[in-house]
Amino acid sequence: MSVVDDAAFAPAKKERWTYQWKELYDEVIDSKLCTGCAGCVISCPHDVIGYNHEEGEYRPFHLEEELGFDDCIHGQKGCTSCTRACPRFRAWEPEANEHLFARDRGDDEIAGIYSDIMLTRASDDMVHKMGQDGGLVSAILIWALDEGYIDGALTSFMEGPASDWKARPGVATNRDEVLESAGSRYTYSANTLAINEALERGLTKLALVGMSCQSSVPPVMWHRKIGKIGKPITFNLGLLCSKTFDDSIFAELFEAKYGLDKHEMVKMNIKGVFQIWMKDGSYHEINLKECHAWTREGCTYCPDFAAEHADISCGGIGKDNDWTLTIVRTELGREIIQRMIADGSIVARPGDSDPAAIELMRKLSIKSRERWPAWASDVVRLGLPEKKKPVAATA
Numbered sequence: 001m002s003v004v005d006d007a008a009f010a011p012a013k014k015e016r017w018t019y020q021w022k023e024l025y026d027e028v029i030d031s032k033l034c035t036g037c038a039g040c041v042i043s044c045p046h047d048v049i050g051y052n053h054e055e056g057e058y059r060p061f062h063l064e065e066e067l068g069f070d071d072c073i074h075g076q077k078g079c080t081s082c083t084r085a086c087p088r089f090r091a092w093e094p095e096a097n098e099h100l101f102a103r104d105r106g107d108d109e110i111a112g113i114y115s116d117i118m119l120t121r122a123s124d125d126m127v128h129k130m131g132q133d134g135g136l137v138s139a140i141l142i143w144a145l146d147e148g149y150i151d152g153a154l155t156s157f158m159e160g161p162a163s164d165w166k167a168r169p170g171v172a173t174n175r176d177e178v179l180e181s182a183g184s185r186y187t188y189s190a191n192t193l194a195i196n197e198a199l200e201r202g203l204t205k206l207a208l209v210g211m212s213c214q215s216s217v218p219p220v221m222w223h224r225k226i227g228k229i230g231k232p233i234t235f236n237l238g239l240l241c242s243k244t245f246d247d248s249i250f251a252e253l254f255e256a257k258y259g260l261d262k263h264e265m266v267k268m269n270i271k272g273v274f275q276i277w278m279k280d281g282s283y284h285e286i287n288l289k290e291c292h293a294w295t296r297e298g299c300t301y302c303p304d305f306a307a308e309h310a311d312i313s314c315g316g317i318g319k320d321n322d323w324t325l326t327i328v329r330t331e332l333g334r335e336i337i338q339r340m341i342a343d344g345s346i347v348a349r350p351g352d353s354d355p356a357a358i359e360l361m362r363k364l365s366i367k368s369r370e371r372w373p374a375w376a377s378d379v380v381r382l383g384l385p386e387k388k389k390p391v392a393a394t395a
């Protein structure tokens with residue numbers, strides 16, 4: 001890993017973009033800034049970047065070994081797609097902000113730039129019931145499919161039987177598929193990877209549902225002019241996120257210590273504690289500190305709690321469990337939410353009705369940004385409160 005000179009992050013400087021897998025490997029993957037979002041994988045026109053979905057992995061790797069695992073023959077010949085897609089490479093944050101909002105965020109915008117914040121829930125009882133919180137994400141997808149904003153959504157399903165809790169990226173094109181994918185799994189699912197299936201099925205207008213790290217992929221791609229792979233994603237729904245867990249947490253903690261078999265689990269949520277509901281009707285809470293050891297490595301340095309580059313970001317914080325905290329960021333996001341409120345598809349109330357939720361979002365955004373390492377781009381830490389120096393003891 002090389003420590004990158006901060007001048008390299010200056011967004012204003014226009015230089016020829018020559019960076020390829022070699023720089024990506026050195027500055028993002030080897031340095032552990034890599035989140036596993038798979039932006040580089042889907043962008044590669046030569047299909048030489050693979051992705052490892054296994055426990056302890058969730059990382060991209062180079063499939064050709066001619067120049068070793070950390071260099072690329074196509075990159076040597078001028079291909080730069082992977083670095084153009086990576087939302088942790090160089091000045092990713094100001095570049096995405098510039099693209100979406102025509103400005104960078106101010107130091108008081110620690111949760112990213114937004115125009116409105118509210119609490120929402122699906123009006124349709126089934127959608128509300130199937131959703132993790134207010135069912136907003138599923139309600140939006142169903143509505144956007146019906147209204148022709150999208151013809152498919154890159155979301156997350158379960159691989160094999162639902163009781164295995166192994167998340168896998170997939171495509172939803174109708175109400176049934178949207179509801180099949182509803183709810184949260186707290187392990188990683190690189191939903192970007194579902195784009196290949198969507199394109200094979202001839203879909204052209206896609207929503208991406210993704211964790212904060214994934215929702216920065218489209219605007220970074222667009223800003224860096226990646227070309228056709230960035231075009232089908234037309235709508236970006238982000239999920240608030242402070243971490244995901246490695247799949248091994250099921251066997252090594254939940255089962256080994258608490259005797260909770262994953263095949264017997266029906267729902268899980270995180271509300272200050274890890275909550276687990278079982279088929280036999282029992283409910284269990286596990287201290288998050290205990291879960292910490294199973295944090296997925298890709299989350300270690302992640303600075304983005306609030307999915308700051310989505311059209312609409314959605315979270316579960318708030319005093320009422322069955323509402324979705326909804327952060328409207330772009331014009332498109334605003335148009336969709338306003339139309340859904342107007343036609344009664346969702347119910348909304350102002351964010352001010354739960355000020356503690358907004359304050360908690362700010363605190364958690366600070367906490368995530370504090371993880372961003374001092375040796376990487378300074379701009380990402382913009383707005384962090386100064387840490388108080390310990391007062392020297394007096395005699």
Ligand SMILES: Cc1cc2nc3c(=O)[nH]c(=O)nc-3n(C[C@H](O)[C@H](O)[C@H](O)COP(=O)(O)OP(=O)(O)OC[C@H]3O[C@@H](n4cnc5c(N)ncnc54)[C@H](O)[C@@H]3O)c2cc1C
Pocket residue numbers: 130131132133134135136137138139155156157167181182183184185186187188189190191209210211239240241242243244270314315316317324325
């Ligand atoms: C791993 C993870 C961590 C989260 N952490 C927080 C948090 O710390 N604080 C907070 O306020 N909110 C967090 N959320 C968001 C919250 O759990 C809800 O997803 C959000 O409030 C939307 O609820 P809903 O009822 O509107 O969504 P739903 O209608 O239930 O739709 C949820 C959508 O998320 C997709 N999805 C489910 N699991 C995954 C996954 N692992 N990866 C990618 N996509 C997935 C589903 O396919 C579906 O499209 C997290 C979500 C996930 C998946």
Ligand code: SF4
Pocket residue numbers: 024028029033034035036037038039040041059060085086087088089
């Ligand atoms: S952060 Fe995403 S795009 Fe960047 S190297 Fe990792 S997987 Fe690839």
Ligand code: SF4
Pocket residue numbers: 035188211212213214241242243244298299300302303304
């Ligand atoms: S904390 Fe969430 S948003 Fe950040 S890298 Fe991990 S999964 Fe992605």
